[in-house]
Amino acid sequence: MIHYNQHLIDGEMRAATGAAITTVYDSTTEEPIATVAHGSTAEVDAAVKAARAAFARWSGTSVEERSKYLLTVADALEARSDRMAADVVAEVGMPLKLTRRIQVQMPIAAWRASAAQAAEALAEARIGHSLVTKEPVGVVAAITPWNYPLHQITAKLAAALVAGCCVVLKPSELAPGVVGALCAAALEAGLPRGVLNIVWGDRATGEALVAHPGVDMVSFTGSTAAGRHIAATAGGLLKRVALELGGKSASIALPDADQAAVVKHALSSCMLNSGQTCSAFTRLIVPEAHYAAYREELRAAMANLRVGDPRDADTRIGPLVSAEHRNRVNAYIERARQACHDDISHGAEPALPPRGYFVAPAIFGRVPIGSELAQEEVFGPVLAMQTYATEDEAVSLANGTPYGLAGAVWSASAEHAWRVARRLRAGQVDVNGAPFNARAPFGGFGASGIGREGGAFGIEEFVELRAIQLPQ
Ligand code: NAD
Numbered sequence: 407m408i409h410y411n412q413h414l415i416d417g418e419m420r421a422a423t424g425a426a427i428t429t430v431y432d433s434t435t436e437e438p439i440a441t442v443a444h445g446s447t448a449e450v451d452a453a454v455k456a457a458r459a460a461f462a463r464w465s466g467t468s469v470e471e472r473s474k475y476l477l478t479v480a481d482a483l484e485a486r487s488d489r490m491a492a493d494v495v496a497e498v499g500m501p502l503k504l505t506r507r508i509q510v511q512m513p514i515a516a517w518r519a520s521a522a523q524a525a526e527a528l529a530e531a532r533i534g535h536s537l538v539t540k541e542p543v544g545v546v547a548a549i550t551p552w553n554y555p556l557h558q559i560t561a562k563l564a565a566a567l568v569a570g571c572c573v574v575l576k577p578s579e580l581a582p583g584v585v586g587a588l589c590a591a592a593l594e595a596g597l598p599r600g601v602l603n604i605v606w607g608d609r610a611t612g613e614a615l616v617a618h619p620g621v622d623m624v625s626f627t628g629s630t631a632a633g634r635h636i637a638a639t640a641g642g643l644l645k646r647v648a649l650e651l652g653g654k655s656a657s658i659a660l661p662d663a664d665q666a667a668v669v670k671h672a673l674s675s676c677m678l679n680s681g682q683t684c685s686a687f688t689r690l691i692v693p694e695a696h697y698a699a700y701r702e703e704l705r706a707a708m709a710n711l712r713v714g715d716p717r718d719a720d721t722r723i724g725p726l727v728s729a730e731h732r733n734r735v736n737a738y739i740e741r742a743r744q745a746c747h748d749d750i751s752h753g754a755e756p757a758l759p760p761r762g763y764f765v766a767p768a769i770f771g772r773v774p775i776g777s778e779l780a781q782e783e784v785f786g787p788v789l790a791m792q793t794y795a796t797e798d799e800a801v802s803l804a805n806g807t808p809y810g811l812a813g814a815v816w817s818a819s820a821e822h823a824w825r826v827a828r829r830l831r832a833g834q835v836d837v838n839g840a841p842f843n844a845r846a847p848f849g850g851f852g853a854s855g856i857g858r859e860g861g862a863f864g865i866e867e868f869v870e871l872r873a874i875q876l877p878q
Pocket of ligand 1: 549550551552553554558576577578579607608609611612613616627628629630632633635636649650651652653683684783785811849850854855
């Protein structure tokens with residue numbers, strides 16, 4: 407049992423003073439594995455004051471100097487890779503092999519990529535007789551979720567720090583392992599005091615941070631409901647916000663698409679991390695004339711979805727993060743059954759282990775666009791299939807939710823798929839299963855958020871522009 411009971415404030419680990427804690431459970435064994443102390447308003451205040459005090463000096467350092475710190479943090483994190491992977495597997499439930507690559511190696515690479523891209527992202531520009539400079543926005547409150555904890559923390563911290571901002575991070579209380587490693591890495595890297603502060607806690611700690619007058623910008627990743635609340639508070643105080651929120655992303659199979667490839671991708675994307683992925687393609691939109699064929703192939707593919715211990719090499723789907731979340735997802739599945747959608751996976755579900763927060767993957771067909779399953783983010787292993795008669799209808803279905811995080815289009819003609827991709831109101835659209843690009847901007851339209859993370863665009867989120875007019 408590990409007790410995360412010290413906050414990183416002003417360059418040192420300080421014992422938490424409040425009594426409130428969250429207990430973290432292993433999602434496979436259901437055994438308690440850690441406790442996380444909740445930062446009080448006094449601790450939030452001390453962290454923000456430390457960040458403010460550090461800002462003048464840190465924002466005056468060169469991009470090269472800040473980039474070097476990022477590289478040192480990356481090295482210090484890398485030395486803790488195995489431990490971080492084991493913690494994410496235990497807390498979040500993602501299978502180990504994928505965890506190592508997606509939850510650990512990719513974020514470490516992103517610290518290094520931010521260092522490499524900073525000079526380009528922060529370069530000054532001449533516009534006529536004006537010199538446009540990019541100034542750090544100030545003190546940033548970073549608030550992150552549990553599903554890809556190091557990735558989401560990195561997307562904010564590496565970009566904000568290299569832009570010259572000082573940060574107070576309030577990570578999710580449900581996935582503390584990588585944060586423990588980050589505290590150690592920040593101290594080992596010798597980041598100047600106050601530049602990065604980490605206050606553990608829950609929603610109340612996050613709310614205190616958002617409302618603190620010393621915070622200039624809030625960068626939040628999490629649910630759309632919490633994002634709205636945070637944006638309302640930040641709006642009242644005229645703080646900048648960047649919001650990475652939920653999704654209900656759709657994959658469109660055009661009539662000439664490679665059905666086997668579409669089905670493989672639909673399942674691997676939707677079921678990745680047990681469906682606990684904001685940009686998962688949780689809707690598959692196929693031609694009405696091909697519905698029966700897709701239905702059959704999806705049902706047959708269920709046999710490959712082995713649910714089990716995420717530490718086992720042949721497990722495809724691990725448990726969900728918590729008992730509460732498992733119950734929420736199961737309730738969505740039950741309501742979808744009652745709604746009489748075509749219950750494609752019924753009877754073909756894999757067996758579940760006797761313990762752990764497991765959910766049997768579910769696939770529903772003929773899901774009307776107005777239904778709960780088509781409109782709401784389940785955040786579990788649940789795929790909804792919809793059908794169309796015309797291409798316009800396919801696009802309208804894909805765009806038919808308040809969200810707009812991701813989209814996918816499949817066709818034998820990449821040019822045709824590309825034309826349809828341009829019609830999707832989503833922040834990133836993949837053609838024929840093209841992979842994630844960490845250097846491309848990531849973020850959403852509509853209820854999926856405001857702003858972008860990733861690469862040079864992600865660094866630019868953390869700057870104010872200043873135009874200096876020069877005499878002619
Ligand atoms: P959540 O909104 O419950 O919590 C996210 C973080 O915000 C946690 O640290 C939490 O303690 C804090 N928080 C919650 N309410 C708050 C409030 N009112 N004020 C300040 N802080 C608050 O989300 P979660 O359950 O941790 O994560 C799952 C959600 O995150 C899903 O909806 C998912 O789609 C979304 N998500 C989005 C992205 C993206 O990049 N678009 C990435 C990952 C997850």
